[in-house]
Amino acid sequence: MTRMESAAALPRDPMARIARSRHEFGEHGGVNLSIETSATFTVLEAGKMPEMFEGRDGPRGGCFLYGRHFNPTVMVLARHLAALEAMPSAYCTASGMAAISGVLLNACNSGEHIVAGQALYGGTWALLHDFLPRKAAIETSFVDLADLDAVRRAFRAKTRVLYCETMSNPTLQVADLPALAAIAHEHDAQLIVDNTFAPVIVTPALHGADVVVHSLTKFINGASDIVAGCVCAQGSTIDGLYDLHLGSLMLLGPAMDPRAAYEVATRMPSLGMRMREHSTRALAYAQCLEALRAKVMYPGLRSHPDHARFRELCNEGYGAGGLLTLDLGTAARAFRFMEHLQNVEDFGYMAVSLGFSDTLMSASASSTSSELDAAALEAAGISPGLVRLSVGYTGALEDRIAQLERGYHAALAA
Ligand code: PLP
Numbered sequence: 213m214t215r216m217e218s219a220a221a222l223p224r225d226p227m228a229r230i231a232r233s234r235h236e237f238g239e240h241g242g243v244n245l246s247i248e249t250s251a252t253f254t255v256l257e258a259g260k261m262p263e264m265f266e267g268r269d270g271p272r273g274g275c276f277l278y279g280r281h282f283n284p285t286v287m288v289l290a291r292h293l294a295a296l297e298a299m300p301s302a303y304c305t306a307s308g309m310a311a312i313s314g315v316l317l318n319a320c321n322s323g324e325h326i327v328a329g330q331a332l333y334g335g336t337w338a339l340l341h342d343f344l345p346r347k348a349a350i351e352t353s354f355v356d357l358a359d360l361d362a363v364r365r366a367f368r369a370k371t372r373v374l375y376c377e378t379m380s381n382p383t384l385q386v387a388d389l390p391a392l393a394a395i396a397h398e399h400d401a402q403l404i405v406d407n408t409f410a411p412v413i414v415t416p417a418l419h420g421a422d423v424v425v426h427s428l429t430k431f432i433n434g435a436s437d438i439v440a441g442c443v444c445a446q447g448s449t450i451d452g453l454y455d456l457h458l459g460s461l462m463l464l465g466p467a468m469d470p471r472a473a474y475e476v477a478t479r480m481p482s483l484g485m486r487m488r489e490h491s492t493r494a495l496a497y498a499q500c501l502e503a504l505r506a507k508v509m510y511p512g513l514r515s516h517p518d519h520a521r522f523r524e525l526c527n528e529g530y531g532a533g534g535l536l537t538l539d540l541g542t543a544a545r546a547f548r549f550m551e552h553l554q555n556v557e558d559f560g561y562m563a564v565s566l567g568f569s570d571t572l573m574s575a576s577a578s579s580t581s582s583e584l585d586a587a588a589l590e591a592a593g594i595s596p597g598l599v600r601l602s603v604g605y606t607g608a609l610e611d612r613i614a615q616l617e618r619g620y621h622a623a624l625a626a
Contacts, residue, residue, distance in 0.1 A: 227484035233295035308427025310466030311441035331380035386518035393420025431567030491531020549623035566602030
């Protein structure tokens with residue numbers, strides 16, 4: 213949990229906001245922050261403890277109680293993340309799914325309703341489609357977010373949330389955030405945006421989002437060695453997440469480890485540079501595949517149906533992100549493409565996840581979108597031959613382009 217300056221006073225550039233939020237030293241004046249490993253914290257006077265339990269004192273007054281609630285190192289990372297997303301407050305979690313499930317469980321009570329995009333990360337889709345209705349009687353209507361009338365029609369009296377991804381996983385549809393925010397607000401609902409694919413590149417809060425969630429496991433940490441997440445929002449939303457009686461994160465308990473918070477915090481200053489390089493490479497790969505007349509999707513290409521919208525939403529100077537998709541039509545071709553690129557060319561790895569220094573490739577329909585049933589896969593436009601590439605920045609670009617071309621030809625041969 214952390215508080216930021218008012219949005220109007222903040223620099224427009226996300227990395228400048230992060231730089232402004234970094235004002236802590238290590239315990240002995242070190243240039244890196246210290247890791248506070250303690251799970252519990254002592255007090256000098258016995259009366260302080262009841263004061264903290266009653267909410268009359270707490271981390272804002274420098275008083276800590278217990279690590280599932282607040283930890284000073286985790287709070288430093290939360291401050292950087294709030295700055296990244298131009299939100300007043302943020303809270304860190306043990307995974308991206310913990311952030312998503314926590315924020316949805318606090319936004320909706322049993323019997324209430326969510327409207328969500330039909331193309332979403334498979335875990336989120338399963339949470340909305342299977343878990344929340346069964347376990348909490350919270351129903352979701354899935355819609356094509358490009359059809360704003362359909363979005364409006366999906367609202368019910370009990371709709372509390374409109375949920376989307378800035379760029380959908382894996383189809384890279386770019387959400388019309390201002391229009392979606394307007395529809396949500398007309399219905400007294402919140403727009404909750406998963407910005408995992410586009411940190412630094414798009415700042416959803418500047419386009420009307422009420423809550424922004426991230427899987428920090430991906431670009432923000434960037435090393436594929438930590439699973440973590442966060443929620444960025446107004447202070448009152450964040451306060452609700454750690455309420456002693458009804459706070460989903462407080463009571464379900466997916467707290468971030470302070471050692472993980474330290475690692476992620478030390479990698480945040482390079483996030484802008486990394487995103488720029490991911491984007492430069494992804495654009496070059498997308499242009500190469502387009503020149504080969506491949507079915508490639510990348511928001512930075514003029515041929516992308518949402519290219520103009522992306523240009524309106526994006527922050528200048530960071531490109532269009534590190535993800536692209538290539539639809540090879542059949543699973544067999546998709547597998548040949550990935551096997552050739554990994555096992556013959558050393559181009560990248562067949563692995564799920566994204567945001568790593570090396571390129572990661574997966575066939576979404578049979579991996580990270582396999583939770584979607586056949587009808588949902590078709591509606592979302594995820595064919596068995598669709599390969600998602602999370603473009604890394606290792607190796608010489610010219611060599612990588614040559615490898616990619618050979619991989620494409622190998623996929624089509626036979
Ligand atoms: N959101 C998106 C867009 C994702 O791609 C993922 C994971 O792939 C998640 C959320 C879940 O994040 P985590 O694995 O950190 O729980």
